[in-house]
Amino acid sequence: MNDVKEEGNVVLNMNRKFEATVEKVWDALTNPVTISKWWLPEGFTEPMPNEVDLKVGAGFKYHMQPPEGDAFYAHGIYKEIIPNKLIKSTWLWSHSDQETLLTITFKESDGGTELILIHELFLDEAQRDLHDDGWQKCFDRIENLF
Numbered sequence: 001m002n003d004v005k006e007e008g009n010v011v012l013n014m015n016r017k018f019e020a021t022v023e024k025v026w027d028a029l030t031n032p033v034t035i036s037k038w039w040l041p042e043g044f045t046e047p048m049p050n051e052v053d054l055k056v057g058a059g060f061k062y063h064m065q066p067p068e069g070d071a072f073y074a075h076g077i078y079k080e081i082i083p084n085k086l087i088k089s090t091w092l093w094s095h096s097d098q099e100t101l102l103t104i105t106f107k108e109s110d111g112g113t114e115l116i117l118i119h120e121l122f123l124d125e126a127q128r129d130l131h132d133d134g135w136q137k138c139f140d141r142i143e144n145l146f
Contacts, residue, residue: 009120009121009122010120010121010122010123010124010125010127010128011118011119011120011121011122011128012117012118012119012120012122012128012131012132012135013116013117013118014115014116014117014118014119014132014135014136014139015114015115015116015117016114016115016117016139016143017109017112017113017114017115018112018113018114018115018142018143018146019111019112019143019146020112020113020145020146021108021111021112021113022084022085022106022107022108022113023084024113024146025106025113025115025142026083026084026106028142028145029087029104029142030052030054030087031052032049032050032051032052034145035050035052035062036049036050037141037145038138038141038142038144038145039062039064039138040064041064041134041137043066043067044064044065044066044067045064045065046063046064046065047063047064047065047071048063049063050062050063053078054078054081055078055081056078056079056080056081057077057078058077058078059075059076059077059078059089060075060076060078060089061073061074061075062074062075072093072094072095073093073094074091074092074093074094075092075094076089076090076091076092076102077089077090079101084106085105085106086103086104086105086106087102087103087104088101088102088103088104089101089102090102091119098121098122098123098127099121100119100120100121100122100131101119101120101121102117102118102119103117103118103119103120104116104117104118105117105118115139117135119131119135
């Protein structure tokens with residue numbers, strides 16, 4: 001993880017190489033059925049199917065139910081999509097009013113795929129660090145798909 005702080009903007013930067021084609025990694029991050037295989041933390045369930053309308057101006061909603069407490073979700077609006085290359089969207093939790101910006105870039109790399117994630121506009125390091133932990137675990141589960 002590399003972090004950057006610019007005038008109150010705390011940024012999370014991550015890179016991960018997957019031993020799969022760009023097309024397979026793209027599908028893992030854009031197909032609602034496949035998203036269900038990596039999105040949920042251990043012990044969580046999916047109270048309803050994830051929603052993805054992969055068009056600029058449309059959005060997504062990823063649901064989760066913790067072992068205790070109320071279900072919640074992350075949602076956002078797609079700002080830019082270049083198939084098999086780039087996804088840029090807003091990111092907002094249902095229980096928060098802090099909207100962040102998520103950019104994921106897909107690059108072919110020696111027969112695999114390098115995924116570059118930039119998640120920005122966090123208000124503080126604590127929120128950034130929570131997302132770093134969450135994204136690392138998501139990337140671990142994505143890796144297990146291949």
